[in-house]
Structure formats: C-alpha cells, structure tokens
Amino acid sequence: MAQLHDLVIDCRHPASQARFWAALLDGYAVAPYDEEELRRLSAMGLSGPEDDPTVLVEGPDGAPRMWFVKVPEPKLVKNRVHLDVRAADLEAERERLLGLGARETGRHENWIVMADPEGNEFCLQPAGGGQPGGQVGGGPVAGA
Template sequence: MARLRDIVIDCKHPASLARFWAALLDDYEIAPYDDAELARLGIDSPEDDPSVLLQRLDGGAPRIFLTRVPEPKTVKNRVHLDVDGDVDAVLALGATLVAKYDDHDLLTDPEGNEFCVFP
C-alpha cells in the first residue's frame, strides 16, 4: 500500500543540524547544492536554506529533510530515530545524553530532538 519515502525533522537551523546528522550517520551525506536553484529561490547562502536534504550514499530511501519551522520544540517527540553507534562519539558531535537504559541510551540532537543510540 505505501512505502517510506522521507523523514522530515523540524528545526530552527537546517544547515547546522544537517551537518550534525550527516556526521552521525555513516551512510548519509548532505545533498549537493545547486547555486542557480538557491539564487532562483532568493537564498543567498546554503546556511540560509530553509530545507536541507540528507541523501543515502547508495541513493536509496529514506531521504532525510531538515526543515526550518518558526516554533521551538517544546515536548517529547512522538516519533524518533534509533541508530546503532558509539555513544561517546555521538556525544562528541554535540548530542546530549538524556537517559541510560539497559540496552540503549536516549540522547537529543543539538536542537533537542530525541533519538536512541544502541551500542
């Protein structure tokens, strides 16, 4: 019936949060910018782009969009990402440890979005 296409993460500053997630996820990278497209949209710099795309290195799905929204995050996420990785390395990227559980840790990205890291 349906297939997961994209994951969208609302945020205050898409470019910096995209760099965080691209560094965290080994199989993703920030999609190349098209300067002509940015100019057509009236965007002077990739730092001001209201929606930044992370794409899988193999071109597969899902893609991840970091999209600017005006309101701040105020409550717990209803949906979050689970990743396998080294918690200390993720913390070094700028994540914050929220809680430790038997088999995983709960962290937040630099804008407060929750995700779980399984060692």
C-alpha cells in the same frame, strides 16, 4: 503498499541540523548545492546554503532521505516519533555523538537515549541486538 521515502524534521536551523544527522548516519551526506539551487536561494533573498530553509540529507541508494525544514517555534515537548540508530561500539559512538553536539538524556540496560543539538530525541542501540523501539521520556515507544 506504501514505502517510506522521506523523513521531515522541523527545526530552527536546518543547515546545522542537516550536518549533524549527516555526520551521525553512515553513508549520509548533505545534498550538494548546484548553481541553479544557489540562484534559487539568492532569489529568495538568502545568502546561501547556511540560510536555506529546507536542507536535504541523502543516504545510500534506497535509503530514506531526510529533509530539515525551518519552523519558527522551538521544540517544547517529547517527540511523538524518534529514530533508533545502531552502533557496533555503543560507548565509542556515544562519545563521537557528544563531540558532534548531541547530549545524553537517559540510559537503559541496552540503549542510550540521546538528543540532537535542537533537542530531538533518538535512541542509540547496540548493532545486531536489542529490540526495536526504546523508552524516550516516560514510557515505552511502540513500534519505533
């Protein structure tokens, strides 16, 4: 049986996307840069972590890691996969996420559809309730 190890998200600016998702998710943080990693970036002609084309966000032990990978093209269409996140106080978390640069794109009976600063959709659901998956865009998302 396979196990989920990493989530990889294409984006235009990995450092800012990584900071957003690290702030969104409890227990997650942008992986620290050691001297070896800084030398690797320098050897690539990059000035530092802000220009890193692949930024890692790590969570609690056993949680999937998140990689943010620079791609040249912008997001143009609806995500084929999205994340569902849960919060004890939906409205307070919505406000916090708006302050981090997210935007609300839709509202349903039990969840709010949000988008990160580059437009990647995710669903904000109440903790301990609701069904997995939600509607993002025009129809139900099976098994998300």
